Amino acid sequence: MNARSIALTVNGRPVNGTADVRTTLADFLRHSLRLTGTHLGCEHGVCGACTVLVDGASVRSCLMLAVQAEGAHVRTIEGLAGPDGELHPLQTAFRDKHGLQCGFCTPGMLMTLVEFLEENPDPAEAEIRDAISGNICRCTGYESIVAAALQAAAEIRERRR
Amino acid sequence: MKPPPFDYVRPESLETLLSTLARLENAKILAGGQSLMPMLNLRYVFPDVLVDINRVPGLAGIRLEGDRLRIGAMTRQRAIETDPLAAAHFPILPEALRLVGHRQTRNRGTIGGSLCHLDPAAELPTVALLADATVEIAREGGTRTLSAAEFILGYMTTALGQDEVLTAVSFPLWHRPHGYSFQEFARRHGDFAIASAACLLALGPDGRIERVAIAIGGVGPVPQRMPAAEAALAGTRGEPEAVARALGFCDALDAIGDFHGSADYRRSVARSVLRKALGDARDRAAAAPTGPAQ
Amino acid sequence: MRAVGRSVPRIEDPALLVGKGRYVDDIALPGTLHAAFVRSASAHARIAAIDTAAAAGMPGVHAVLTAADLRPVLRSLRLPLGASPTSSENSSTPFVLNGHEAAYVGEPIALVVADTRYEAEDAAGAVFVDYEPLPVVADARRAVEAGTPAVRTELASNLLNRMMVAFGDVDEAFAKATHVVADELWQHRGCGHPLEGRGVLAETRPDGGLCVWSSTQMPHDLFHTLAGMLGLDENCLRVVTPDVGGGFGPKYCIYPEELAVPAAALLLGRNVKWIEDRRENFLSAVQERDQYWSLEVATDGDGRILGMRGRLIHDQGAYAPKAVNLPYNSASAVTGPYVVPAFAVEVLIAHTNKVPVSSVRGAGYPQAAFAMERMIDLVAARLGIDRVAVRARNLIPPEKMPYTKPLKARSGAGIVYDSGDYPACQAEALAAAGWHDFPRRQAEALAQGRHLGIGIANAVKGTGRGPFESGVVRVAPSGRVSVFTGATAMGQGLATALAQICADELGVRPEEVGVIAxxxxxxxxxxxxFASRQLVTAGSSVHIAAKAVAAKAIRAASTMLDLPEAELELAGGEVRGRGGSNRGISLAEIATRLRGAPGYAFPAEIEPGLEASIQWKTDALAYANACHVAEVEVDIETGHVGVSHYIALHDSGRLINPMIVDGQIKGGIAHGIGNALYELMGYDEEGQPLTTTFADYLLVTAPELPRFETLYRETPSPINPLGAKGVGEAGTIPAAAAIISAVEDALRPFGVRISQTPVTPEFLFNLISKARAKQRAEREMPA
Known part of the structure; x- marks a missing residue:
């Protein structure tokens, strides 16, 4: 064990933890911080289930060491809804459009789309498909996810007006 | 699929980094980690130490230096993809980057990491070779500069020594405007290419091809320039016969086969993507406003 | 408003959308140790020695366990035959750990238990296994040839089973045929790949028993297997399926790891968790793989099918965790929605040195549909008749429903298609797809050098397999309505559908119903x-149980309010007088009353508890049907296939929640497109797997897919009280056949025939290149 203490901000709250230097950020979030909403689907950087935002950018948390997140702002699925529990437009849209079935890819999908829609709140369907090309879903055939992203984008645009 | 045990150091200055590299054995440099981390998780590699260079200042950034675009090795791929300088002066780079992995990997992955990993199908080494880029390398007590051709030694093998680190890549700019195209065929969006073709092309005032560079990725153990094809096109107007002659040289490409494509198939796909790249680059060159060479 | 039939939002979603799902790896128990398996690196080898000494001394390691170490807590080292009436082991059931002869790469040999998964993997890598190589058989066709070495030395033959699936007089059919077409087909299905792999957490209990969480489709089968194998008192054992991150078939098996981990927990007296990683999933979760078909079809001059005959070689992999139902499914389903008067297919089930085979979404049906639909396209091509006309001539007409296929289902009951109008479905799908206009579009595209193609495939799927499923509906004194069932939810939305069914009978809203499955x-x-069964079977039980609870509530309220039952109704969670004149009495009050109080009087002639338990039984299957039409474009320079348009018409009986149904169908189509174009589990001749990452084994992603246009007809099934038919697999079954039909159509200028899936770009490129070379040679031949 080659442990380091790590201080970072997770979902807006300062967090201190200890991890072996080889611990991935995903395992640190899941097992040390008990934020189990971030899922591991492949652990080799292809499926996208473990996607979280690090300093605002979507990353695969299986491909980052926890120790590398020292000082960073990490946002996970647990931090997506508002502090009062109000769902993010994407969460609402995923429910409305049946954008999830088993729910395992969902946190990664949502975090990927959060970043994407912040940059591009008026995307074409093809752009959404491109944006989620690094996230595998075995359940939905993606169509309902695309529909949910379109609905959320419209809601986000509405709120910005 | 958890990484094996290793020690971890995170130098916070170039000097510390270089002295660290000088004293360590069996160390791996951790840049963006988008290739190294999967290899660790799969336990394909067992380094004693990871040297994390993410907090070494001065290694990231994009700037114009005379007639070159210089990009720090730790510049994230996504940053280059969206950089206005790159778009204005070297647009093939963002075009190629849009085909690199996925948004989440480009947010972490770096240009230097991709060059040092040197996957045969990776887009960035192909562009570096295409553009006669030079790489800047540092070690304790010195630096050196290599051309891309000198840097690329063989299958996933670079000229970088154990005690060295890639610090920047510098692309000589073509006179503006020029035609360019990066085309590839991959099984799915974001996959490594079966074959890719990169092309830079400039037309003279008479509409003839004044200068052309072609590089092919994904086919052989390393990216390949196609000097014979370039020569076949130079001075022509890119007539069908000239293009056909150039494409014919795809049959002579060094090719290796694997589960995703045989050597012959990769050559055939190279021909297809090169045809598209040549057409695209020529059209862009023709459409570009004419101006003095830069 | 009734909930059934409406796209009500899922009750599963609120937790899943905020990261509060509870999958097996999310469950943290204090003091849990973590397991990693040592797996065979060889496809076939005698294990001469296993040296665990170095591993046992590594940091964090609590134990390195081999088969010999587990033996004391196991009744046998061999698993019983899964999902079978007898639950006995045989010479093809897998081992919990194999210490003597490995038969596929990935077979579990030893188990490391450590403080962390990281340390467990470190130690697993340090276990030294001495392999003495034995001959490897990687091809099922070779496996059944005389003289081929045994896949396992304990076997006398690699042929696990040979059966004849037949009806009618095939010889006569072929004797009187005008045309006979023949082909050799191969279909490769690949893997299930739920995003969540398998996983087991075994908690030791103070009474010496266990609570086991497993990401399985079969908690009760696992319960009985554990009780038997570990000799545990059933009263000291509980098996829980938490949230499951997708099933898709592979979690229908009971696995060695599901025995080894609880056995280790018992041995060590500690909680032990094992979470399958993706590489392990590639190496050890069942795959449903290759079938090789040789088929002949006899027709009259108009393309009417007179008979079919042939042979099917089914690759069973190294072991058979379950009975050989799957190839029987294939053979008995091949005639699908068509009238075939005579049929004879010999089925050979062959062991190979590869990952064991059991169901993946569709379970033998996709191969059957592929074989049949490809043969019909061949008939059409040979006879010069339109593909859809040949189909229309052979589809079972609606007036023949219910239609009996002269074959037996697993239960022994006849195969009876209960309902549906197959010709009307095909006609509607074709109209929606613009089929008859396609030749014009195709010709226009071809003039520009683009190769478009259209394909069609029909399918039927028997759904709702019995013999029963449990459904308990209970109203607690708090008023909380709960449904309990033994049917498993793997992410499809079963809880919502059952809640809808229950809610309607109790006059509550679906979100007020809790479901534990x-x-x-x-x-x-x-x-x-499994077998697209949960909604049909558990739904029927819950439907009947909820009705019984409603009746009981009214009966009890009648006593409590002293009003005749006929004057009472149940609505909005309370029983009240019709017309609303009387004070209502809530379900909570009734449940409280039916809870009883010590010594006080209890309503006469009413059993305690506001609940009902129903085990709805069935031997029959509800047959769903579908017609898919796919449009593709093939790039002849690379062999790339783009799917440009996809129409799917499904008759899945009465739809309980159309939104959920549509999600199942569309996900199923994506899976089928993957099977047609992307998913290929590669092995070399030595049985070494070549695709063990998601970078090599390609799952379809969003940009590769078009929007799917889905259409529904609702022919109620007469064999269950809901009128429902299952939908979990129906979308997958015809998809690969439709895609390949379209690809072949696109390549019509080259005259190629495609008899396999998947087709990779390189495969198509080579096919096209060969055809063009042949065409050139023919052109250059002197007249």
């Missing part, structure tokens, strides 16, 4: 999740 502490009996 797949927990042996709550449902004593259950069969699990």
């Amino acid at each position: 797949g927990d042996t502490a709550f449902a004593q009996f259950g069969l699990g999740g």
